[in-house]
Amino acid sequence: MADALFLMLVGMLTVFVVLILVVLLGNGIIIFINKFFPEEQVATKPSAAAAPAINANVYSAICSAVSTVTGGKGNVTDVKKL
Amino acid sequence: MLEKIYDMTAIGAFIDNPGYLLMLLIAFVLLYLGIVKKYEPLLLIPIGFGVLLANFPGADLGVVAGDKIELGLDENGRMQYMNLFEIAHEYGIFNFLYYALIKTGLLPPLIFLGVGAMTDFGPMLRNLKLALFGGAAQFGIFTVLLIAMASGAFSLQEAASLAIIGGADGPTAIYTTLKLAPQLLGPIAIAAYSYMALVPVIIPLVVKLLCSEKELKINMKQQDKLFPPKHQIKNMRAVKIIFPIVLGVVVIILVPSSGPLLGMLLLGNLLKEIGTDTQRLTTAATEYIMNPATIILGLCVGATMTADVFLDIKTIGIIVGGFFAFALSVASGICLVKLFNLFAKKKINPLCGATGLSAVPMASRVANEISTKYDPQNHVLQYCMSSNVSGVIGSAVAAGVLITFCI
Numbered sequence: 001m002a003d004a005l006f007l008m009l010v011g012m013l014t015v016f017v018v019l020i021l022v023v024l025l026g027n028g029i030i031i032f033i034n035k036f037f038p039e040e041q042v043a044t045k046p047s048a049a050a051a052p053a054i055n056a057n058v059y060s061a062i063c064s065a066v067s068t069v070t071g072g073k074g075n076v077t078d079v080k081k082l
Numbered sequence: 083m084l085e086k087i088y089d090m091t092a093i094g095a096f097i098d099n100p101g102y103l104l105m106l107l108i109a110f111v112l113l114y115l116g117i118v119k120k121y122e123p124l125l126l127i128p129i130g131f132g133v134l135l136a137n138f139p140g141a142d143l144g145v146v147a148g149d150k151i152e153l154g155l156d157e158n159g160r161m162q163y164m165n166l167f168e169i170a171h172e173y174g175i176f177n178f179l180y181y182a183l184i185k186t187g188l189l190p191p192l193i194f195l196g197v198g199a200m201t202d203f204g205p206m207l208r209n210l211k212l213a214l215f216g217g218a219a220q221f222g223i224f225t226v227l228l229i230a231m232a233s234g235a236f237s238l239q240e241a242a243s244l245a246i247i248g249g250a251d252g253p254t255a256i257y258t259t260l261k262l263a264p265q266l267l268g269p270i271a272i273a274a275y276s277y278m279a280l281v282p283v284i285i286p287l288v289v290k291l292l293c294s295e296k297e298l299k300i301n302m303k304q305q306d307k308l309f310p311p312k313h314q315i316k317n318m319r320a321v322k323i324i325f326p327i328v329l330g331v332v333v334i335i336l337v338p339s340s341g342p343l344l345g346m347l348l349l350g351n352l353l354k355e356i357g358t359d360t361q362r363l364t365t366a367a368t369e370y371i372m373n374p375a376t377i378i379l380g381l382c383v384g385a386t387m388t389a390d391v392f393l394d395i396k397t398i399g400i401i402v403g404g405f406f407a408f409a410l411s412v413a414s415g416i417c418l419v420k421l422f423n424l425f426a427k428k429k430i431n432p433l434c435g436a437t438g439l440s441a442v443p444m445a446s447r448v449a450n451e452i453s454t455k456y457d458p459q460n461h462v463l464q465y466c467m468s469s470n471v472s473g474v475i476g477s478a479v480a481a482g483v484l485i486t487f488c489i
Contacts, residue, residue: 003238003487004231008224011483012217018333018479019217019472025332026210029324030313038316072317 039072054079095139101389102137108392109134109384112272121279125252125380129272132384136176144388145180146173148264180382187260189379190253191346194478196372197253198350199364201442201474203325204318205467208311212434212465216472218418219438220480222248222411226403227484235399239263242484244400247274248407249477250281251440256383257343258481262488268387269397273404281441284405285448288412293432297420298456300431302465309428322355333479340482344475412436415469430465437466440474 059079066074088094096102112130116123136144151169153162170178183189206213223245230241239262246258247270255274259267277284289298315321326348334341350367353360415435423429433449446466453462 001228001231004224004228004241007242007484007487008228010487011224011480012221014337014483015217015220015476015479016214018336019214019476021332021336022206022213022329022472022475023210025328026207026213026321026325027313029321029328030207030315033320033324034313034316037320 039067092139092141099139099389101393102139105133105137105387105389105392108387109137112384115276115279122275124376125275126279128377128380129275129384132176132381133268133387134384135381136385136388142174143176143385145177145382145386147391148185151177151181176382176385179378180385183378184256184382185260185264187257187342189375190257190260191342192371192375193253193379194343195346195350195367196369196375197474198326198347198352199354199367201347201351201354201471202467203322203351203471205464206471207315207318207321207325209465209468212430212468213472215415215418215430215435215469216438216474216476218435219411219415219469219473220249220476221414222407222409223477223480223484225410225414226407229406230399230403233399235396237263239488240266240396242488243270244403245407246270246477246481246484247277247400247404248411249440249473249480250274250278250408250411250445251474251477252278253379254343254440254477254481256379258484261485265391266396266400267383268392269400270404271383272387273400277404277408278441278444281439281444282448284408285412285436285445286452288409289416289433289436289449289452292413292416292420295456297423297432298453299460300429301457301460302431302434302462303460305428305430319355319357323352326352326355329475333475337479337482337486339486340478343478343481347474347478408439411439415439431460431462433462434465434469437470438473438476439470440477442470442474443467445473446470 059076062079063076066076092102109130112126112133115121116126116130135141150173151164153164156162164172166178166182169181225245226248227241227245230236230244231238236244243255243259243263243266246255249255252271252274256267256271259270263270330345330348333344350364353364353367415438416432417435419430419432419435423432431453433453437445437449439445446463449466450461450463453460
C-alpha cells in the first residue's frame with residue numbers, strides 16, 4: 001500500500017513536471033522561431049492570370065505583405081486593378 | 083472406428099471442459115462488437131479471432147505461459163530459454179510470433195511510430211496551457227493502482243498493469259503489461275480496447291454527472307478574443323519540426339523508461355512534419371509497418387486468452403477496475419479545469435479536461451459533439467485536441483514511471 005502511495009505521488013509529480021516542461025519548451029521554441037525564423041517559406045505560385053497583369057516586384061511585395069499579415073497562412077491567388 | 087473419429091475431433095474436449103465453449107462465446111461477442119457495432123474494429127476483430135483460434139482444444143494455437151519455454155538455470159544462475167526455432171517447433175507459429183515480436187516489446191513501439199506519424203501537435207502548440215490538463219487525466223491510473231493494491235487481489239506489478247488502462251492507450255497498456263504482468267496481457271488488452279471503444283458512452287456519462295450547462299457553454303473562441311494568447315506562431319512548420327526533437331531529448335532524459343514508446347511516437351511525428359523529403363518513411367510507418375503490426379499484435383494478444391488463463395476472478399477485477407480507471411481519468415481532468423476556472427479570468431470549457439485521455443481523436447470528437455449540442459456555434463475540437471495529445475505524452479510518462487518502479 002505504501003508502495004502504491006509512493007508511486008502515485010512520484011507518478012503524478014513526474015507527469016506534471018513533464019507536461020510543464022512541454023508548455024515551457026513549446027513556448028521557448030515558439031519565441032525562438034518567431035525571433036530568428038519568423039517567415040514560413042510559402043510557395044506562392046503566381047497565377048497565370050495575375051502574373052502578366054502586374055509588375056513582378058509589386059506582386060512579390062503584395063505576397064510578402066499578405067504572408068506577414070496572415071502569419072504565413074494567406075496565399076495570393078489573383079491580383080486585379082479596380 | 084466411431085470412437086477413433088470422435089477422438090480425432092474436439093467434441094470430447096469441449097464436453098470435458100466447458101470453459102472452451104465460454105471462450106468461444108467471448109470470441110463471438112468480440113467479433114460482433116468489432117464487425118457489427120464497429121467498436122475499434124481494427125483491433126477487436128484480430129483479437130476476437132485470436133481468442134477463437136486459441137480455444138479450439140487440440141489445435142494448440144494458444145500462447146503458452148512463460149514458464150513453458152524455460153529450460154532451467156545455467157551455471158551462473160541465469161534462466162535459459164528455448165530459442166525461437168524450438169518455440170515454433172514445440173508450440174506452433176502463434177507462440178513464435180508472440181515470443182519474437184510481442185514478448186520482446188517490439189510491436190507496441192512500432193505502432194507508436196505510426197501513431198506519431200498520424201498525430202498533429204499543432205492544436206497543442208496553439209493552446210499550450212491546455213496541455214496541462216492531459217496530466218490530470220493520469221490521476222485515474224494512480225488512484226486505481228491504489229485501490230487495486232488495497233483490495234489485496236493484485237500484486238504491485240499486476241495492479242500497475244491494470245491501472246494503466248486508465249491512460250486509454252492500447253499500445254501503452256500492452257507494453258506496460260508485457261513488462262510487469264504478462265500473464266494478464268489478454269484481459270488487460272481486451273479491457274483497454276473495449277473501454278476505448280466506449281469513449282462515446284463513458285465521457286458523456288461522466289460529463290453529465292460533473293458539469294453544468296453553463297460550464298459546457300463556455301466558448302473557447304470568445305475567451306481567446308477576450309484574452310488573446312501571448313505568442314502567435316509565425317512559422318508553424320519550423321516549430322513542429324523542432325518540437326519533437328527537443329521534447330524527446332528532455333523527456334527521455336527525465337524518464338528513460340518512457341523512451342521506447344515516446345521516442346518512436348516523436349520520431350513518427352518528426353517524419354510527418356518534415357514533409358515530402360521523408361514522405362516514403364511516413365507512409366511506411368503509417369501503413370506498411372503499422373498495419374501488419376496491428377494484425378499480429380491483435381491476433382497474438384487474443385491467442386493469450388485461453389480458457390485456463392482468462393476464466394479467473396482477476397479478469398472480473400480487471401474489467402471493473404479498468405472502467406473505474408477510465409472514468410476517474412475523465413473526472414479528474416474535468417475537476418482540474420473547474421479548479422482552474424475558480425481562479426482564472428480566462429475560463430476554460432471543462433470538456434478540455436475530459437479529453438486528457440489518450441484516445442485520440444475520438445475523445446475530442448465526442449467532446450465537440452457535447453459542446454455543440456448545448457451551443458451549435460461552440461466548437462471545442464481544436465482546444466480539446468491539445469489536452470488529448472498531451473494525454474498521449476502523459477500516459478507514456480506514467481507508464482515509464484510504473485515500469486521503472488514496479489519491475
